[in-house]
Amino acid sequence: MPALIDVTIDGHVHTRLCNHASGEMEEYVQQGVQxxxxTIVFLEHLxxxxxYHPRSWLEDEFVYYFEEGRRLQQRYRGIIDIRLGVETGYNPAAxxxxxxxxxxxxxxxIGLSCHFHRHGESHLNLLSRRRESLEQLAAIGVNQVISDYFNALIEAIGVIDCDVICHLDAVLRHYxxxxxxxxxxRQIETLLDGIRSKGVALEINTSGIAYRxxxxxxxxxxxxxxxxxxxxFAGSDAHQPEEVGRYFDRLPEYLQDLQD
Ligand SMILES: [Zn+2]
Ligand SMILES: [Zn+2]
Known part of the structure; x- marks a missing residue:
């Protein structure tokens, strides 16, 4: 029977380029080697x-991202496989x-997620721990916000060609x-049906172990x-180099127990 998950691949890491993570791309690669x-897959925010301010995703920085990524691919050839991906947030209005x-x-x-909730002319971050932000989302209505989030993902899976859906239930993780x-x-069941019919993978995101x-x-x-x-797919969602591959040793057994 094939393994339930390949823990030699970290499929989801960030870098300082997104403005809310720290560390150079090469530091993440070095940690992956250690x-x-x-394989390490950069999955930078788009x-x-x-x-939303400050901006927490890349724009023109993607040019450097690919240049530096290509350089690292050469430099670490035969040592670690480096892949350059994207974590695309979904916005139904764009x-x-x-x-x-x-x-x-x-x-x-291409990883798919949804990080923002529209609020008037601006957006609120669904994954933020900031109290003010959580209060504003609560004022809209927690159940409504969650429901909108899953509807957005259900819609997204139909219109965005992607490989994996990231941290599926991380909405309001700090609430x-x-x-x-x-x-x-029921929405989650519908979403899983969509994921299956599109041939998309589900990310097992070990940042959750740190949070909850x-x-x-x-x-x-x-x-x-x-x-x-x-x-x-295993993903650490590292926002610091030392988080690469975090808790991956726990996954095979954890998933095995869920399958039985
Ligand atoms: Zn991030
Ligand atoms: Zn991420």
């Missing part, structure tokens, strides 16, 4: 039509702009006592993916 990874931006570069991997209701659970003691998404969602035969 951890004994076979957004379209989002009004789909064609997003598709245009995605068409600009030859990504090795105390966050819980999904029956409607949200278990990876994103929750065990029942992973079970739903396994039942549907959806492939699983």
């Amino acid at each position: 951890r004994g990874l076979a 957004e379209a039509g989002i009004h 789909v064609s702009l997003l598709q245009e931006k995605l068409a600009l570069y030859p990504w090795d991997r 105390p006592g966050i819980e999904f209701n029956e409607d949200h659970r 003691g278990s990876p994103f998404p929750a065990p029942w969602i992973i079970k739903g993916a396994l039942q549907r035969g959806i492939p699983l």
Whole structure:
């Protein structure tokens, strides 16, 4: 039986280029080598039509990203395989702009996520820990925000060609006592059906272990993916070099238990 997940590949790391992570691309590569990874996939943030400050994604920096990425691929040839991908946030109001931006570069991997909620003329960050931001989202209505988030992902999976869906249930991850209701659970089932029919993988994101003691998404969602035969990709979502491959040693057993 094939392994449930390949933990020699870290499929999701960031760098200082996104403005909210630290460390040079090469430092992430070096950490990957130290951890004994076979492959490291940079998955830098891309957004379209989002009004949010300070900017937490790349624009022109993608030019440097590819230049430096190509240099590192040469330098580390035979030591570690380096891939240059993108984590594209979904914005239902800017789909064609997003598709245009995605068409600009030859990504090795496209991850799909949704980080922002529209609020008047600007956006709120669904993954932020900032109290003010959490209060504004609560004022809109936590259930509504969660519901909009899953609807956005369901729509996104139909219109964005992607390889993997990232940290599926990380919405409002910093909101105390966050819980999904029956409607949200039905949305997640619909989303999993969409993921399967598009041949997309589900990311097992080990940043969740740091936040809440278990990876994103929750065990029942992973079970739903396994039942549907959806492939699983490991991702650390490193925002500091030392986070590359974090907790990957725990994944095989954790996932095995979910399959039984
Ligand atoms: Zn980030
Ligand atoms: Zn990420």
